[in-house]
């Protein structure tokens with residue numbers, strides 16, 4: 305084994321100990337399943353402890369994890385995750401969308417729950433090597449992609465409440481199609497159960513936040529809605545976000561409004577990309593608090609012409625119906641809105657290699673031969 309000293313700046317090589325089965329990939333891509341139900345057959349694993357830091361980086365066949373039932377993650381939710389995608393381009397290349405932002409956000413989330421950061425170069429290398437080996441799993445169908453799910457968990461097998469001293473970083477992958485099957489979704493405003501609190505973990509991508517939203521989501525689903533729109537915890541008045549997406553409102557024809565980040569909202573990468581693109585599309589983007597009653601009044605007066613959700617999984621999805629205090633209100637004509645459609649085309653055009661990447665957002669996945677040898681098989 306080549307010695308590699310792990311520090312936060314030192315990137316270990318990633319050993320490859322398994323091969324994908326292309327027949328299995330072909331079969332999986334031939335019958336698209338619900339989001340995240342089909343997993344590709346390789347995964348990345350990297351272990352961490354205090355003495356060795358991150359070590360033993362390896363890509364293996366997908367397999368269940370072996371964890372003590374006392375592992376901290378199972379009791380105290382010491383876990384964080386990310387979500388980003390690899391896209392098949394018409395010229396045969398495969399590219400990742402802004403993966404360094406996901407890597408940095410994973411580390412922001414890690415700090416928020418006392419987990420160790422994974423060096424950004426190691427995260428990028430893990431994503432690139434995994435996708436390179438899983439090229440046959442990247443779907444070429446419209447609106448489809450290979451979704452990557454990196455995560456860090458506390459694996460320490462002891463029940464005392466405290467931060468874990470042993471950890472696992474892993475990355476799994478799933479070929480996915482559109483998150484929502486219809487053009488526009490119905491969302492229900494949740495007034496009783498906030499998702500995140502000031503000073504809490506709302507800005508981190510940690511499982512507990514999602515657990516906090518699941519009962520409200522269950523109710524919304526039972527009433528025929530697709531998603532929940534959460535309000536701020538203190539006043540129960542200001543619009544925050546959905547359970548896996550940020551929210552935007554279109555006022556008039558050209559003004560985009562989204563709630564400001566203040567620690568209770570996930571700083572979405574799609575959200576950020578929309579704010580960066582808006583000017584180029586002749587839109588004015590504003591980050592300001594959005595009282596729910598103003599939103600409802602704006603729908604009634606016609607001042608609010610569109611609402612849409614933005615996130616990696618759903619890209620940009622129009623909201624066709626808003627449920628508030630037991631009443632369903634149509635947004636516009638209830639279908640996909642024109643501003644959402646333009647933004648969606650602008651972002652997906654870059655993601656799928658149809659339009660030039662003038663912002664330098666895409667990272668083309670190199671094949672192993674093109675990668676610096678020091679980064680491949682240096683550990684083992």
Ligand SMILES: Cc1ncc(COP(=O)(O)O)c(C=O)c1O
Pocket residue numbers: 387545546547548549550570571572573574575614615616617
């Ligand atoms: C709670 C929440 N808000 C917003 C988003 C959108 O973030 P992004 O655009 O980075 O996917 C996500 C998904 O990651 C999320 O889970």
